[in-house]
Amino acid sequence: MFGLSRRTLVGYxxxxxxxxxxxxxxxxxxxxxxxxxxxxxxxxxxxxxFVGLDQYRAIFASDTFWSSAGRxxxxxxxxxxxxxxxxxxxxxxxxxxxxxxxxxxxxxxxSWIVPTVVVVIIWRWMLSAxxxxxxxxxxxxxxAERPIGFFSTSTxxxxxxxxxxxxxxFPFMTVIMLAxxxxxxxxxxxxxxxxxxxxxxxxxxxxxPGLQPVLFVIGLLxxxxxxxxxxxxxxxxxxxxxxxTTTLPVLIYDTAFKQYRLSRAAAMSVVTGVxxxxxALTFIRLxxxxxxxxxxxx
Amino acid sequence: MAHSIWxxxxxxxxxxxxxxxxxxxLLAAAEVLTTDTQYGIGLPANRQLYTDQVVYDxxxxxxxEEIYNPDGTLRFNNEATIKAYAFYSQLFRFSPPDxxxxxxxxxxxxxxSRACAMIPQFTVITTYDTQAEGDPNDLGVIAIPRSDAVExxxxxxxxxxxxLLTSDPAKIEAAQRFIRFILEPENxxxxxxxxxxxxxxxxxxxxxxxxxxxxxxVVKYRSQIETMIENSKNGRLFGFTNxxxxxxxxxxxxxxxxxxxxxxxxxxxxxxxxxxxxxQAAMEAAIE
Amino acid sequence: xxxxxxxxxxxxxxxxxxxxxxxxxxxxxxxxxIKIPQEIIARTPTLxxxxxxxxxxxxxxxxxxxxxxxxxxxxxxxxxxxxxLLLCTPAAYALYRMxxxxxxxxxxxxxxxxxxxxxxxxxxxxxxxxxxxLIDTLYALVIVNVTFAAPFAVWLLQAFFQTIPAxxxxxxxxxxxxxxxxxxxxxxxxxxxGLASVAIFAFITSWTEYMFSSVLIISEQHRxxxxxxxxxxxxxQVDWGLLxxxxxVTTLPVLVLFALVxxxxxxxxxxxxxxx
Numbered sequence: 001m002f003g004l005s006r007r008t009l010v011g012y013x014x015x016x017x018x019x020x021x022x023x024x025x026x027x028x029x030x031x032x033x034x035x036x037x038x039x040x041x042x043x044x045x046x047x048x049x050f051v052g053l054d055q056y057r058a059i060f061a062s063d064t065f066w067s068s069a070g071r072x073x074x075x076x077x078x079x080x081x082x083x084x085x086x087x088x089x090x091x092x093x094x095x096x097x098x099x100x101x102x103x104x105x106x107x108x109x110x111s112w113i114v115p116t117v118v119v120v121i122i123w124r125w126m127l128s129a130x131x132x133x134x135x136x137x138x139x140x141x142x143x144a145e146r147p148i149g150f151f152s153t154s155t156x157x158x159x160x161x162x163x164x165x166x167x168x169x170f171p172f173m174t175v176i177m178l179a180x181x182x183x184x185x186x187x188x189x190x191x192x193x194x195x196x197x198x199x200x201x202x203x204x205x206x207x208x209p210g211l212q213p214v215l216f217v218i219g220l221l222x223x224x225x226x227x228x229x230x231x232x233x234x235x236x237x238x239x240x241x242x243x244x245t246t247t248l249p250v251l252i253y254d255t256a257f258k259q260y261r262l263s264r265a266a267a268m269s270v271v272t273g274v275x276x277x278x279x280a281l282t283f284i285r286l287x288x289x290x291x292x293x294x295x296x297x298x
Numbered sequence: 299m300a301h302s303i304w305x306x307x308x309x310x311x312x313x314x315x316x317x318x319x320x321x322x323x324l325l326a327a328a329e330v331l332t333t334d335t336q337y338g339i340g341l342p343a344n345r346q347l348y349t350d351q352v353v354y355d356x357x358x359x360x361x362x363e364e365i366y367n368p369d370g371t372l373r374f375n376n377e378a379t380i381k382a383y384a385f386y387s388q389l390f391r392f393s394p395p396d397x398x399x400x401x402x403x404x405x406x407x408x409x410x411s412r413a414c415a416m417i418p419q420f421t422v423i424t425t426y427d428t429q430a431e432g433d434p435n436d437l438g439v440i441a442i443p444r445s446d447a448v449e450x451x452x453x454x455x456x457x458x459x460x461x462l463l464t465s466d467p468a469k470i471e472a473a474q475r476f477i478r479f480i481l482e483p484e485n486x487x488x489x490x491x492x493x494x495x496x497x498x499x500x501x502x503x504x505x506x507x508x509x510x511x512x513x514x515x516v517v518k519y520r521s522q523i524e525t526m527i528e529n530s531k532n533g534r535l536f537g538f539t540n541x542x543x544x545x546x547x548x549x550x551x552x553x554x555x556x557x558x559x560x561x562x563x564x565x566x567x568x569x570x571x572x573x574x575x576x577x578q579a580a581m582e583a584a585i586e
Numbered sequence: 587x588x589x590x591x592x593x594x595x596x597x598x599x600x601x602x603x604x605x606x607x608x609x610x611x612x613x614x615x616x617x618x619x620i621k622i623p624q625e626i627i628a629r630t631p632t633l634x635x636x637x638x639x640x641x642x643x644x645x646x647x648x649x650x651x652x653x654x655x656x657x658x659x660x661x662x663x664x665x666x667x668x669x670x671l672l673l674c675t676p677a678a679y680a681l682y683r684m685x686x687x688x689x690x691x692x693x694x695x696x697x698x699x700x701x702x703x704x705x706x707x708x709x710x711x712x713x714x715x716x717x718x719x720l721i722d723t724l725y726a727l728v729i730v731n732v733t734f735a736a737p738f739a740v741w742l743l744q745a746f747f748q749t750i751p752a753x754x755x756x757x758x759x760x761x762x763x764x765x766x767x768x769x770x771x772x773x774x775x776x777x778x779x780g781l782a783s784v785a786i787f788a789f790i791t792s793w794t795e796y797m798f799s800s801v802l803i804i805s806e807q808h809r810x811x812x813x814x815x816x817x818x819x820x821x822x823q824v825d826w827g828l829l830x831x832x833x834x835v836t837t838l839p840v841l842v843l844f845a846l847v848x849x850x851x852x853x854x855x856x857x858x859x860x861x862x
Contacts, residue, residue, distance in 0.1 A: 010765050011686040014676035018736060019692070021673055022699055025733040029710030036710065044716055093600045096589075104601075106848045110608055113840050115794040117812040118833040121819065122611045125826060128404070129396035130337070130413035133614065133631045146334070149395020153565060157399070167607070179856040214859055221701050228703035231796040235816055240345045241398040242558075242565040249705040256709050257801060259553055259584070269706045276703065335629070403824025411627040429623040429825070 030273070037267035042260050055267035064243070065268065068251040069275070072227060075162065075247050079226040082166040084218060087173035094174065095181050105178065112171045120235040123164045127151070154244020157237050161245050165232045169225070173218055180214030181207070216287055220280065227276065248272050299496060300455035300530035301355050304409060304426075305416045305438045309336075317440045319451070321359075321385055324443040328392040331415035338392030340414035342400040342557075343564050349400075349557035351454045352418050354536050356382040357556075358452035359444040363534045365581075366544045372585075375578035378447060384570045385445065387563045398565055418442060421526065423495035423519050439522045441529045455533020457500050483507035495519060498527050546585035555580050612837070619643070619830035626826050642831035652832060654807060655814035659793055660839075662724050662810060666731040666792035667785050670739050673732070674784060678743035679769050683755070693740075700737035704797065707733075712801055722804040730802070731792040738791075739784040745857030746780025747773070783851035786843045793840060811836050 037055055041048035059065045094105050111119065126134050127150045135147035151157040188206050197205070230249040233239065239246035239254060246254070252272070256265035303318075310317065313331055318324040328338030342349040357363060362378035390397075394408060406422050408414035410430035426437055441451035462473055480489050481501055487509025490497040494515035499505040505527065510516065516523055536556070537547025550556075559577035562568040568576070589597065618626055622637040646652045677696075681689050711730060712721075720726040750773065758768050774781065796812040803809055809817070815832050818825070844851070 007684070007765075008686060011680040011684040014680035014684075015686070015692055018673045018677040018696075018740070021736065022696070022733065025711065025729060026699055026702060026707065029707050029714055032713065033706070033710045036713065044713065089600070090604055093597065093604060096597055098597065098601070102849075106852050108604075108608065109844075109848070109852065110612070113790050113794075113844055114612075114837050115812050115840070116796055117815045118615075118837055121815065121829050121833045122615050124819070125830070126611065126614065127396075128407075129394045130340075130404075130408040131411045131627055131629070136631055147395065149398065151399035152395040152397075171608070175852055175855050176859040179859040182856075217859055224701040224703060228705055230705055231812075235796070235819070237399060238345055240561065240565075241343065242345075242561040244565070249703070252705055253708065253797070256712075260549070262709055262713075266709050269709060272703075273706050280701075401819070401824070403819070407627060407824050407826065411629065413629075425825075429627060429827075 033266045033269050033273075036263055037270050039263045041263045044262065048263060051263075055264050056271070058264065059267055059271060064246075064251065065271075067243075068246050068248050069272075071158070071245070072247040072249075074158075075229070076223050076226045078159075078162045079166055079169070079229075080219075080222060082162060083170045083173050083222065083226075084177075084215075086166060086170040087177045087218075090170065090174040091177035091181050094178055105175075108174055109171045111168050116168070116231040117235060119164065119168050120232065123160075123167075124236065127160065151237055151241065154242055157241055158245050161233055161236050164236065165226075165229055168232065169222075173222060176214050176218060177211070180211045184210035219287060220283055223279070223283070224276065299420045300498065300526065300533045301351065301418050301420060301442060301453045302439045302526055302529045303416055303418050303442055304422045305440070306412075306436050307438045308436050309412075309415050310438070317438060318443045319440070320443050321445045325385075325389060328389055328416070332392045336412065337394045337408070337414050338416065339389060340400075340405045340408045340417040341386070341390050341393040341397055342402075342405060343390060343393075343398040343560050344400050345554045345557045345561060346401055347551070347554065347557075348402045348405070349560060350536075350551065350554055353382070353386060353556045353560055354454045354534075355418055355442045355452075356386050357536075358454065358534050359442055359448055360385070361445070361447040363452070363536075363539050365536050365547070365550070366539075366542065368542060370544060370546075372578055372581050374581055375574050380570050380574050381445065381447070383559065383563060383574060386560060387570065390564050398561070421493075421495035423515065423522065424493065427515065427518070434518050434522070437519065437522055439525045439529075441525075441532075450532055451529070452532045452534055453529055454535060455530050456535060457533070484509050486510065487513065491516065495523055495526065498523075498530050549584040550581050553580070553584055555584065615830045616834050619827065619834045621827070623825075623827050626830070642825075642827035643835070645825075645828055646831045646835065650818075650828065651806060651809070651814060652811075652835070655809050655811045656835070658724060658808060659811040662727045662731065663789045663792040665724075665728045666735060667788040669728065669732045670735045670788035671781060671785060674736055674739040674743060675774065675781065676769065678740050678747055679773055681740070682744055682747035683750070683773070696737045696740050699733075700741060702737075704734060708797065708801065711798070715802060721802055722808055724808060726802045727792070727795070727799055727810065730798045731788070731795055734795075735788040735791040739787055741858050742784055742787060742851075742854040743777070743780050745854050746777040750776050779847065779850035780854055782847040783854045786847055786851060789843060790840055793836075 036048075038050060038052060039048035040051045040054070090108065094101065094108065126132050129135055129147040129149045129152075132147070134150075135144070138144040139147060149156070150160040184206060188210075189202055192202050192206060227247075228249060229247070230253060233245050233247060233250050234253065237245045239250040248268070252265050252268050255261050255268060303324075305317065309331065310327075313327075315327050315330055316323075318327045324339075330338070332338040342352055354363075357379060360378045360382035362376065362382050365372065365374050367373045394413065397404070397408075402419065405414070405417045405419055406425040407429075409417045409419070409422055410425050412430075423437075426432060442453050444451040460473075460477055462470055464470060464473075479485060481504065483503045484507065486499065486501070486504040487507045490499060490504070490510055491513040494513055499507070499510060504510060511520070537544045537551070555577055558580065559573050562573035562576060563570055617633075617635050619642055620638055620640065621632070621635045622639045622641070625632060625635070625637050680686055681693055686692070715721055715726045715729070720729070754772060754776075755768055758772055763771065794812065795810070796816065799810045799813045800816070803813065811832075815829065815836065818829055818832065
């Protein structure tokens with residue numbers, strides 16, 4: 001039938017439901033975003049008229065959009081740095097053999113699997129300036145004279161949210177990083193030791209190149225996942241104070257469901273999507289490792 | 299529902315001060331009450347409805363209760379509004395550093411744990427009774443202090459109206475019958491006391507109803523609730539002042555522009571005049 | 587390799603720090619959720635509870651809307667889990683074991699959708715579900731959750747499907763079994779751990795989802811746990827005891843599921859990470 005074997009046809013039949021589902025819930029909505037962004041719908045259920053590129057002009061002229069884009073960039077970089085570092089250290093520790101290591105390698109993921117709202121409750125409560133245990137500890141130990149308002153200024157709120165998000169996400173990165181570390185053959189280190197290499201040289205010439213494939217995964221997926229963070233920020237600070245934690249996802253949500261400018265938010269989504277696509281393609285072109293493992297998988 | 303200032307008489311007595319009635323006295327009290335382990339007053343500065351409400355408390359008491367002119371144009375940017383924000387930002391120095399991220403509950407928790415000496419709030423009775431010491435003799439309530447621009451202390455107040463979103467006569471009839479039932483004095487008190495102290499009676503018969511005053515929590519905190527009812531009589535609500543109704547207040551309220559203006563001042567360090575001007579511009583954009 | 591004394595010391599300190607960072611916050615919310623209210627907000631925190639009370643749990647389960655949220659979240663999570671398994675098992679089988687022409691392209695498409703930022707779909711999905719009259723229904727949440735769980739699930743299954751020796755399938759085929767029979771009788775039992783980890787992943791994805799639920803659900807009776815709990819934070823009173831009890835109860839199902847099949851999940855994640 002159509003030159004395809006029955007076997008191949010059955011194969012496509014097995015993949016078809018999933019592909020159809022993704023097409024209907026991702027591809028079709030994406031196209032409809034573009035249509036929405038060319039109108040001036042404010043609230044759902046109202047008719048919008050076609051306004052061409054007006055929404056895009058408004059966005060390109062708006063300081064809020066570009067400052068939020070800048071914040072998203074800092075957000076992604078900050079998260080990437082903190083998470084990669086924390087995950088690397090944790091993975092180095094968990095690579096060692098010690099009693100209970102098998103349990104530790106599984107349960108390290110704990111903070112990643114609990115609902116974000118629980119993460120938010122935990123940290124809002126622990127960081128409170130009136131009665132939070134972190135401030136109590138800081139004041140009792142004499143580190144701080146008076147309780148610190150972790151969310152009181154734009155900068156400190158931003159840093160606090162980055163750290164809280166990193167706390168939630170680094171275990172996921174740790175598992176991937178550990179997988180990468182375990183693939184590096186022990187013999188390489190042993191022979192390097194025979195050749196008199198120091199710890200830094202071992203790291204630079206063995207560990208880092210060995211980790212390249214997983215660093216690629218972390219760099220690409222991690223960036224996109226970090227970029228997409230909404231609930232942690234929204235529930236901790238609502239994008240404030242004074243817009244200091246408003247990244248693009250927060251701005252899009254706020255524009256659509258607080259300011260009731262759905263078409264404007266749709267246009268922001270389109271611009272954001274294009275920016276992310278450019279990032280992803282550039283990243284893949286520049287950083288893609290060509291390893292046997294990758295070819296074997298694909 | 300209406301805001302009042304809540305405090306502990308024992309804390310005031312120890313500091314040797316009287317409950318404030320004017321802005322000067324309030325500022326002095328907040329300063330005296332700020333110690334190593336206590337903030338003078340808990341004031342919200344989050345981009346949130348609670349902040350809108352407390353900002354409006356001070357606007358009412360500065361004579362800036364009107365956000366709109368009678369013709370529906372905005373008059374937010376005026377001297378009285380500036381005065382209110384200027385005072386708020388002065389007072390804010392005595393508020394906990396994380397109050398830029400507060401909702402109603404955090405203010406109550408701050409008061410309950412004795413970390414805040416005063417807070418402006420609808421009520422703290424339930425929290426105070428269940429989570430703090432629950433001593434009715436040590437819970438004080440006063441009207442929001444006023445500036446010299448007004449004769450009498452005012453407050454934000456919600457006199458929750460009823461909206462009927464139907465044109466079906468049978469449903470309208472049923473709704474009316476239900477509301478009549480709720481407002482019967484023997485039912486009304488039970489309805490209000492879903493949250494004792496928060497919902498105050500809006501009908502004369504209701505304010506005298508046994509069903510309201512016999513609730514154990516209301517019996518225990520009777521004097522506080524009487525004061526709250528008294529304070530609520532001079533209540534205002536943005537967008538619904540002096541017999542006018544401006545539906546576009548919904549857009550201003552949804553974006554919490556009153557709170558945003560406060561954040562420009564206390565978080566971003568903008569001058570009060572510039573912030574209020576930016577606020578009026580934001581309101582104009584919101585209602586366009 | 588023997589460790590030097592110094593290396594052992596560094597390892598112990600490092601592991602202690604890691605344990606502290608990951609576990610202590612959870613200990614702190616759970617241990618506080620069984621304290622009486624006055625102790626929870628006391629000026630001097632108590633590391634070991636000095637009082638014991640289940641009043642917050644009692645209030646949570648008997649006089650709040652939490653049981654309703656719990657029911658909704660459970661229904662949505664179970665449906666998400668079921669549909670994800672139904673969609674992904676045959677797809678993974680075809681992709682990883684049938685040498686399908688173009689399977690690399692299909693695999694890449696699925697991988698891209700995994701990292702696809704949900705925020706870009708929020709507005710169009712809101713419109714789409716609204717025109718299907720699915721706003722404020724649990725179906726809307728199931729549809730969205732499956733979309734975000736399925737791609738990663740396919741990725742996870744890779745490791746489990748590729749470890750099955752081809753001979754097993756071939757001998758079954760010689761005995762006259764067709765593809766569907768092979769899938770049902772041989773592949774599914776052999777990949778049970780993989781399917782279990784996909785199931786918990788789908789469950790957890792759904793259980794945790796906040797953004798779409800906050801927009802697509804309007805009425806109280808259809809609210810899920812994350813939105814419901816977040817709503818309690820924003821109410822007129824913050825009852826920390828109630829919130830901490832709510833956070834503990836919300837975490838519990840995830841912990842139980844993870845205790846059962848967590849190691850397979852980690853194994854799948856690990857294998858996927860080094861292969862893609």
